[in-house]
Each structure stands twice: as C-alpha cells, then as structure tokens.
Amino acid sequence: MTAAVERRVSVGLGARAYEIVIRQGLLTWVGKDLAELKVGRRYAVIADDRVAALFGRELLDGLAAAGIRVELITFPQGEAAKNMATVAELAGRLARSGLDRGDALIALGGGVTGDICGFLASIYMRGISFVQVPTSLLAQVDSSVGGKTGVDIPEGKNLLGTFYQPRRVYIDPGVLAALPEAEMLNGLAEVIKYGVIYDAELFRELVEKRAAVLARDLGVLAAIIERCCQIKAAVVAADEREADLRRILNFGHTLGHAVEAASGYTLA
Numbered sequence: 001m002t003a004a005v006e007r008r009v010s011v012g013l014g015a016r017a018y019e020i021v022i023r024q025g026l027l028t029w030v031g032k033d034l035a036e037l038k039v040g041r042r043y044a045v046i047a048d049d050r051v052a053a054l055f056g057r058e059l060l061d062g063l064a065a066a067g068i069r070v071e072l073i074t075f076p077q078g079e080a081a082k083n084m085a086t087v088a089e090l091a092g093r094l095a096r097s098g099l100d101r102g103d104a105l106i107a108l109g110g111g112v113t114g115d116i117c118g119f120l121a122s123i124y125m126r127g128i129s130f131v132q133v134p135t136s137l138l139a140q141v142d143s144s145v146g147g148k149t150g151v152d153i154p155e156g157k158n159l160l161g162t163f164y165q166p167r168r169v170y171i172d173p174g175v176l177a178a179l180p181e182a183e184m185l186n187g188l189a190e191v192i193k194y195g196v197i198y199d200a201e202l203f204r205e206l207v208e209k210r211a212a213v214l215a216r217d218l219g220v221l222a223a224i225i226e227r228c229c230q231i232k233a234a235v236v237a238a239d240e241r242e243a244d245l246r247r248i249l250n251f252g253h254t255l256g257h258a259v260e261a262a263s264g265y266t267l268a
Helices: 030-037 049-065 084-097 111-126 137-143 173-178 181-197 200-208 210-214 218-238 245-250 253-262
Strands: 006-011 018-023 042-048 069-075 104-109 129-134 151-153 156-160 168-171
Touching: 006 218, 018 218, 030 049, 030 129, 030 168, 042 049, 042 084, 042 111, 049 069, 049 104, 049 173, 069 084, 084 111, 084 151, 104 111, 111 129, 111 137, 111 151, 129 137, 137 173, 137 181, 137 218, 168 218, 173 218, 181 200, 181 218, 181 245, 200 210, 200 218, 210 218, 218 245, 245 253
Parallel strands: 018 168, 042 069, 042 104, 104 129, 129 168
Antiparallel strands: 006 018, 151 156
16 A cells, blocks of 8 residues: 655744644544654544544544543534633533643644634643644644634634644645535635745646646645645744734735624624
8 A cells, every 4th residue: 555645844933843744544643643742641632513523533543543542522613612611611521521731632623623722722721732633724724833722702703812832733635525615715715825925836836736726636735735834834933923924924814804893703
C-alpha cells in the first residue's frame, strides 16, 4: 500500500511553536502521534453533534488503539451554540469527568468548534493543552492556526476570547468530501483572500486549477491548504497578537462584519 503523503508546516513561536500536519487518512493516525507527543494523560474530544456522527468513531478508535484514554463530549451544531452557556456546560462535563491540568482537549470540527474548544482550554483550570483537528476548509486554512479563540455575546461576535495556541494541528483533506457546498465555498473565499493579500502565484493557481478545486481533488487541495497554512504561520510568527502585520488577515472582514451586524446576524 502506498504510504500517505505527509506535509508539515511549522508555526515559529519560540517555546510555544507547533506543527501543522497535513495528511490524508489522518484521523486514525492522530492517536499514534499524540502518544509520542505526550500532550496530555487523558483527552476529551469536543465536537458538535453532526461532526461527531461523521468522524467521531474513526478518531476515537485511533486514539484507543494508541492506548489513549479519551471521551467524546458533544454540543449542538451551529453558530448559535458559540456562547458562554455552551462553554460552561462543557466545562462542567470536563470537571465531572475528572479532567485536570495534566489532561488535554481535542477540537474536532469547523471554526465554531475550534473557537469554543480553544477558549475552553485557555480558561479551564487556568489553561490546559489542546490540539486542533479541523474538518472544514475554512478551519483548515485559517481558524485552526494562530491561536485566536472566542465566543459570542448578544452584543456581537467573538467579543469574548483569548490568544491561546494549540499544541498541534492535524489536517485531513479527505474529510472535505463530507462538507456541504456552501461551507466549501466559504473556505475558498479565505483561500482567495490569501492570494490577494500575500501570494499572487497562489491566486493564479486557483484560477488555473479551479475545476479541480471545485471537484475537491485531494492532491490539489492538500497543496493549496499547505500554502495557506505557510502564509498564516508566517504572519502569526511575525505578529501573534495582531498589533500590526496580522491585520492583513482581516482583509474583507471589516465590511463583512459590518454587514453581519447591520443584518442583526441573520447574515453570517
């Protein structure tokens, strides 16, 4: 059997540096890597109910095969769950399960899950480790990398949050086969953004290979995801807390957030 092609991108943040691993069929392999990395003694996988049904068993089986103690904790799918009530409920589940500072979380899902899980990790027992396993294109190329976490309050989106870096990011392009078309296009908008703000060659590649991208060709997608992660990693390493350069990643977001706010967040 042909070995899986693996790509790695480093996020250079000194003592808090970490790697992004891009590999097809990665979900069953995560446990082996975590056993070697020793991020935590026990793990809780945080996922929404839809993603848990799609990918939870595959990830859990791989973790169990590596001898890792793990449990799955779910919450309702959607942006409406991205609030402090959900965080408090998840924190209560962790406490009742006995997770402590030596344990870790695994964010399995899209941007909402990554934001919730990262925020929870940053405040539970004043901070425990976590890793990202993004399952949407948007999360794979953008939100899983860089350490931004956050939840919404009635007055606006992401008004509560932290900068808290994951210990590792695991990306499997193969999971995108299950992604709804609208979510795939959302992610492609972020990819186009990278081409516009940072890499004209990436933009040209998107134009030339647009049919393969839209057909979800895994080889093409893996290369594009890698390049986006390289760009995000370089920007984050230069300006982790968005004092200067990292603001370029907000290109298009300023107008987008204004439209969202004007619509009362019926458009998002």
